[in-house]
Amino acid sequence: DAGVTQSPTHLIKTRGQHVTLRCSPISGHKSVSWYQQVLGQGPQFIFQYYEKEERGRGNFPDRFSARQFPNYSSELNVNALLLGDSALYLCASSLDRGPTEAFFGQGTRLTVV
Amino acid sequence: KQEVTQIPAALSVPEGENLVLNCSFTDSAIYNLQWFRQDPGKGLTSLLLIQSSQREQTSGRLNASLDKSSGRSTLYIAASQPGDSATYLCAVYNQGGKLIFGQGTELSVKP
Numbered sequence: 223d224a225g226v227t228q229s230p231t232h233l234i235k236t237r238g239q240h241v242t243l244r245c246s247p248i249s250g251h252k253s254v255s256w257y258q259q260v261l262g263q264g265p266q267f268i269f270q271y272y273e274k275e276e277r278g279r280g281n282f283p284d285r286f287s288a289r290q291f292p293n294y295s296s297e298l299n300v301n302a303l304l305l306g307d308s309a310l311y312l313c314a315s316s317l318d319r320g321p322t323e324a325f326f327g328q329g330t331r332l333t334v335v
Numbered sequence: 336k337q338e339v340t341q342i343p344a345a346l347s348v349p350e351g352e353n354l355v356l357n358c359s360f361t362d363s364a365i366y367n368l369q370w371f372r373q374d375p376g377k378g379l380t381s382l383l384l385i386q387s388s389q390r391e392q393t394s395g396r397l398n399a400s401l402d403k404s405s406g407r408s409t410l411y412i413a414a415s416q417p418g419d420s421a422t423y424l425c426a427v428y429n430q431g432g433k434l435i436f437g438q439g440t441e442l443s444v445k446p
Contacts, residue, residue: 228378253432264339264424264436265379278431312378314434321366321428326379
């Protein structure tokens with residue numbers, strides 16, 4: 223079975239631009255969460271989606287948004303990129319929205335210049 | 336507000352040594368706790384998941400314990416190998432499934 227897949231693996235953007243990151247969960251998993259990991263720190267929670275609805279949001283500005291599609295894949299969008307948005311963005315999928323085991327993708331490395 | 340702390344931030348040991356990584360959390364009302372491994376620039380690989388009703392989990396050379404009352408978990412690695420070199424992250428789950436991570440322990444095992 224395929225694990226959690228994220229695309230792209232790396233990308234470079236300029237300040238002020240917009241970026242879209244994509245995630246496909248494990249087959250049968252209905253919950254997708256997004257995390258941001260800056261260098262040297264642990265991942266920080268951004269969003270959780272379950273059954274196409276937002277179920278949780280971390281302490282991130284409104285420039286960050288996400289959505290989940292009927293096939294349970296998800297997109298994370300970041301507008302008006304800042305240098306501080308440079309990070310590894312991780313997607314995790316789990317069977318449902320409760321404290322069930324999370325499985326992570328390989329991440330998308332975003333560099334803002 | 337739940338906070339997770341991992342000590343030490345970095346650890347260097349010779350090959351073959353047994354070692355313990357520590358994780359502490361401020362709110363004992365956790366649901367599950369999970370240990371992850373992260374290689375440089377890569378995603379997270381799950382090592383062990385301890386459910387809130389459990390005291391420990393074992394997988395191969397790894398053993399993780401959980402003491403909710405004291406707000407602590409430990410990851411024991413037996414007979415360390417250079418291939419164990421990585422960052423180890425501890426995370427606790429809240430009721431909604433959100434993970435709160437520590438900052439990680441960077442482990443280096445020298446041949």
